[in-house]
Amino acid sequence: MTLRILATGGTFDKHYDPLTGQLGFADSHLPQALSRARLTLPVELEMLPLLDSLDMQDTDRQRVLASCRAASEDAIVIIHGTDTMRETAEVLGQAQLLKTIVLTGAMIPYEIANSDALFNLGFAIGVAQALPAGVHVAMNGKVFAWDQVRKNRAAGIFEA
Amino acid sequence: MTLRILATGGTFDKHYDPLTGQLGFADSHLPQALSRARLTLPVELEMLPLLDSLDMQDTDRQRVLASCRAASEDAIVIIHGTDTMRETAEVLGQAQLLKTIVLTGAMIPYEIANSDALFNLGFAIGVAQALPAGVHVAMNGKVFAWDQVRKNRAAGIFEA
């Protein structure tokens, strides 16, 4: 099997700009993260515009859906901001694509100490190969169906 | 569900000793790695003696088997050295425990730059929840049945 990974930005891929002192987006960390994972699994990495998920509009979610629909792979991992991960999952879930789609992200950027990004990437790549078709959110070591999950922002966790 | 994690050492948990200049074992990195993963999944971490897997004897593998047998959890992840991961998987596979047991490890220690350890931990925790009962080796982003895997030492990868 081949796995497709869609990069859409989010905290996972936030980058610190030393000139502005702000976190934003530059090159994605996914090529480095995937190299580090020492994969022999064939992976197709597709770069979509990198966005803070709070800035995602309907057209952005439709673009993610279009990429999932166009993909020849049956298993897709989407790297996504956590704040509106559920909304994108809903758009994908309602489309009923007959593919295994797993959304994940990070609470701490890949490049910052103690980041959960690499763990979550491995977790999502694991469940994407093992779960049946459907749209899933994979965070905090748990897998949630797309229509049975919410982010608890005060606690910084996903829950059913 | 609750997941059990057995720590047995291996490259994943190797630690650099500044006085001797050697890699050996001290405290396991698993508590820190699991904290970093921001799990809400209940996890039971069980520390077995930390060993280089080349030093593992039959009695060591029997201890791993005993821990799997005694576990009340149906899903178990074992952190193990890569060199004899297959041998331990075989001992566990032949015992036919009716649990989902996933062995993983690392090619680069958790505390060294570009380590695959955190990815592999996430990967194994993902597949351990999604796969049916059986004994699996989870490395390089792939899942192998215990009796259909070997380590290619020259290439540093696992293959069917």
Next chain:
Amino acid sequence: MTLRILATGGTFDKHYDPLTGQLGFADSHLPQALSRARLTLPVELEMLPLLDSLDMQDTDRQRVLASCRAASEDAIVIIHGTDTMRETAEVLGQAQLLKTIVLTGAMIPYEIANSDALFNLGFAIGVAQALPAGVHVAMNGKVFAWDQVRKNRAAGIFEA
């Protein structure tokens, strides 16, 4: 000799808050950084309020001056934000304290990949022991007199 280190915040000590997604201040990274440096040099670490140097007011700079004045040590390193490092250096320089005072900071926070913080800390601790009395800014591997330095914000470097 004993060295005093004053922590005042700045980029060096910025911390990512996973709940807000913002960089702010929590516990200083200096205790960890100093432990990592394996110092046998006696060091007295004094924590002042951790501030973004753009938020520093006259009273904040007077507090830094008061700490330098009160210090029993002849060598002092100040961890400071880069944006107004020169302004604080000026306040200290004009006070003519007859101590060796070295201001440094970081362009990338200690906890973010590729940070210059640990290098700069070592650099400042080195020059603070070797330079005569006076107030110096130590950044980019160079030492500047307090009245002959400015930050070039477009380039992100200090220059004469």
Next chain:
Amino acid sequence: MTLRILATGGTFDKHYDPLTGQLGFADSHLPQALSRARLTLPVELEMLPLLDSLDMQDTDRQRVLASCRAASEDAIVIIHGTDTMRETAEVLGQAQLLKTIVLTGAMIPYEIANSDALFNLGFAIGVAQALPAGVHVAMNGKVFAWDQVRKNRAAGIFEA
């Protein structure tokens, strides 16, 4: 001024080989470390054979001396293994070169968590610019004259 940096290996530059599981030498970490330091100070990096300092022979030390002698710079930092740093310092000290030569190294390799390498590099680059001519060992945040220092191997520190 321009600074010369001589890379000779040592723990600072040890690299983990995932195929053998051993620490050895590959590409030096110094180009990355220096880039990270955001230097505007002109630096000339000279790569000598990377060696464990326990493997250094007289000819190796003579090569280091020859490089120091041939250097057009008046300030030189040498990255060196800690075990025989004093021996090389002695060879250089007896040559009385009228340059400021600072030897440093690391107790934990640059690529391993909690390494002191980047701190020591900054520390040595600082004192190399500020000290008068002579041969110095810069470790543990302290500067030692070449003929008044020894490594306490049991404690893992340098002392007078």
